[in-house]
Amino acid sequence: MRNDVAVLGIYVTDLVFRASRQPAIGETLIGSGYIMGPGGKGSNQAVAAARAGAHVTFISKIGQDPFGDMALATWKMEGIIPHVVRSSSEPTGAACIFVNEVSAENAIIVVPGAASSISPADIGVAADAIAASKVFVTQLEQPAGPARRGLEIARAAGVITMLNPAPAAPMQEDIYSLCDYVIPNESEASSLTGVNISSAGDARRAGDILLKKGAGAALITLGDKGAIFHTRERSVFFAAFFAGRVLDTVGAGDAFVGAFAAGLARDLDPLDAARFASAAAGISVTRPGAAAAMPTRDEIERLLAQG
Numbered sequence: 605m606r607n608d609v610a611v612l613g614i615y616v617t618d619l620v621f622r623a624s625r626q627p628a629i630g631e632t633l634i635g636s637g638y639i640m641g642p643g644g645k646g647s648n649q650a651v652a653a654a655r656a657g658a659h660v661t662f663i664s665k666i667g668q669d670p671f672g673d674m675a676l677a678t679w680k681m682e683g684i685i686p687h688v689v690r691s692s693s694e695p696t697g698a699a700c701i702f703v704n705e706v707s708a709e710n711a712i713i714v715v716p717g718a719a720s721s722i723s724p725a726d727i728g729v730a731a732d733a734i735a736a737s738k739v740f741v742t743q744l745e746q747p748a749g750p751a752r753r754g755l756e757i758a759r760a761a762g763v764i765t766m767l768n769p770a771p772a773a774p775m776q777e778d779i780y781s782l783c784d785y786v787i788p789n790e791s792e793a794s795s796l797t798g799v800n801i802s803s804a805g806d807a808r809r810a811g812d813i814l815l816k817k818g819a820g821a822a823l824i825t826l827g828d829k830g831a832i833f834h835t836r837e838r839s840v841f842f843a844a845f846f847a848g849r850v851l852d853t854v855g856a857g858d859a860f861v862g863a864f865a866a867g868l869a870r871d872l873d874p875l876d877a878a879r880f881a882s883a884a885a886g887i888s889v890t891r892p893g894a895a896a897a898m899p900t901r902d903e904i905e906r907l908l909a910q911g
Contacts, residue, residue, distance in 0.1 A: 608658035608869035610737035610763075611862075612727065612754045613646010614719035614745045615664050615688075616697035617671040618894055620854070622705045636705055642678040642895040643699050644719070645743045645770060645858055652855075652862025653741075654682045656884060657901035658869050661685045661737065663730045663754070664746075665718045671696035678895065687733050689726060694718035701854055701894075708850045708889065714745060722746045724753040735761035738869045741861060743768040748775055755782035764868055768861045772796055781818030785874075787861055789825045804841050807832040811839070823878060825860055825885070827853075833878045840875055845886030847907055855894035860885040863904065883907045
């Protein structure tokens with residue numbers, strides 16, 4: 605029997621600072637708030653999938669330090685099974701996140717730490733966990749080689765494969781053919797395709813390029829404008845869900861990816877899974893933080909019921 609979702613990615617401890625603007629170089633600025641909590645795209649997506657109802661395994665590498673202890677405590681609390689290596693020579697990753705308290709926009713510096721040395725051999729050790737899942741998810745905060753190896757193992761086992769190409773980085777073109785779903789945001793899609801995305805039509809043109817590269821489907825998120833689900837057979841625009849005042853957009857993309865994986869794992873039609881994911885993202889932006897902002901399945905379904 606398959607598990608629901610396996611996620612390969614990094615964990616970092618987020619250090620989130622809120623202020624009315626970013627400081628200039630050489631300037632010290634007094635902020636209005638500070639939060640430390642669990643983060644990293646892969647870990648955030650694992651939390652999002654777990655809260656959305658999936659049984660989740662997370663594959664990564666962390667240090668033997670207090671941030672690593674925080675990671676293990678987070679996954680235990682969320683019911684996530686960790687398949688992680690703990691390094692004695694490398695630290696757990698960390699991220700410095702600035703959040704504009706006026707616009708809720710953010711700027712992020714990520715240092716992956718131990719996760720930057722994840723290797724294809726490490727993924728081979730986790731092959732059974734990947735092959736036992738219904739959906740496999742990865743990103744590009746860890747090196748692209750391990751992401752590719754995870755996708756290869758999943759594809760060979762008949763597992764649904766999802767790549768969130770974030771941050772956007774050069775990849776071998778044949779990696780796309782390993783992906784049932786490629787899920788970039790508008791800036792990542794623009795970087796990968798060369799299409800300047802300012803409308804749904806632009807997103808569809810970018811989606812066509814991703815399909816030509818070999819992706820099974822392109823699901824491009826457009827921030828507060830919504831998302832485009834694009835395949836060779838159909839192209840559907842989803843308006844963003846409104847769940848309240850926007851407070852923090854840091855975890856929105858991860859909420860979307862994790863909830864989409866959870867929806868696919870319980871055999872939702874991909875369009876229904878995309879709506880489920882859009883609702884999850886809509887809720888996440890009303891809360892501070894990344895992993896802490898992820899909604900539960902009940903919360904998502906209540907928002908969907910409201911239309």
